Amino acid sequence: MIPDAVPPTSSGAPLEASFRDPSGVLFKSSGQLYRQVNRVYQEHYTHLMDSGLYQELMDAGYLIPHGEVEVPPVIPGPAWKVIQPEFVDFISYPYEWSFSQLKDAALLTLQLQKRALAYGMWLKDSSAYNIQFQRGRPVLIDSLSFEIYTEGQPWIAYRQFCQHFLAPLALMARRDVRLGQLLRIYIDGIPLDLASRLLPWQTRLELPLLLHLHLHAASQQRFAGQAVRSESTINKNAMFGLADNLESAVRRLKWSPGGTAWGDYYDTHNYTPAALQQKSQLVADFIQHIQPRQVWDFGANTGLFSRLAAAAQIPTLSFDIDPSAVEQNYLQCRLQDEQFILPLLLDLANPSPGLGWHNRERSALIERGPTDAVLALALVHHLAIANNVPLERIADFLQQCGHWLVIEFVPKHDPQVQRLLVARQDIFSDYTQQGFEAAFSRYFTIHRTEHLPESERVLYLMEKH
């Protein structure tokens, strides 16, 4: 998968999220992604490549592979070299991950730190945004994160690790899993004083959380803005010990999915076995007909229908609003070593926006598309009735997300829709099959209309005009 050298092309543009680290810059040129390595990083890059660390990380699958290429740098002044990293199928963000995805990313970061220390290097940053899920596994995508180790110095990325990983994981495990969403507000991780205030008092009795969160927050407050003057230093054993202690802190944090509205959805919903079988067959047929390069499955629950696409080796994003469903989906991926499915947390009524500097560091969901095919199964009633989104606006949104659409219409007398209407007035006079088809026909051509047996539900295959 290492790209071959490509001939020199005209310089491209730096990526919006790539400006903080002076070691180098990511840029796009002629549709390809490259990373410029600056002279200031030369010694460290050489050590990474020549010490055996790069090869060890390749063998372990911990770091994205890259090749050195003859492409003009995007900022020639400080440039030394240009490398081309392997392409990551889809960039996802920590606030879109389930508990175990964030935990696995944290454990990978600590493994990287330990392996680097063994080769005389360490991580100079520990941002959760440097980790991506590629073929089902977390991987470090920033090849310039390693720095030659300086004996005696504290770890510069310690605070960042606690803010990006330990604080959200502790809040999710010990207070409420939904607090992971604080990562969407605090782009450089959850402030430790806030985490300390939000965590239950009993977490002060857990030594790693006491040290790395509560005392850490207190220490930050006590020494804020002061220069550090100390006769003491921190040796390499202590540095290994720090990584080791953080690792045991992360490992001890556990969260079990369950007890939500969706956990047992497939068992209790209103399909007969024949209808479910027919629906699966139709979705598989539609996917086979479309032959998409990528699928986005909205409202995927634990990924039953996502797996129809993934089984055909199509990279599939399996989005759901429920942290339990996404967690179960991810645990299944991990257990089965599934490489073509990526479960992600997403509230379609409020999808991930553009965040960070200039609103451009972290892309909005829609900017990370469009995809080839969207699945929207047993979803439209949640958007139209639970969220009052007019059908035409749903159609408009979905046509921006992908070219093909496999969508299920759930009629008003369906028990699932009746459940949504039980405590409220039915103000949805347009919510009929005719109204649905009229709204979607404005944006899509309807190729197939299939009534599911023993059900009033209808499955459509549509293509954007």
Next chain:
Amino acid sequence: MRLQMLTLLAYLDPGSGSFILQLILAALLGGAFVLKSYWKKIVASIRRLFKRGPEDEEN
């Protein structure tokens, strides 16, 4: 000694409190790590000892 960034690459603000806490924890975590390493070695050698026993008997 005044601890400071030794290279131009240190683009993160490590935070004074985070640095000082690490220096305070250094002895504790370093000691714990060394003890853990020794303990692992002891456990490994005991395991080897017991493993070798039955193999020797077989031989």
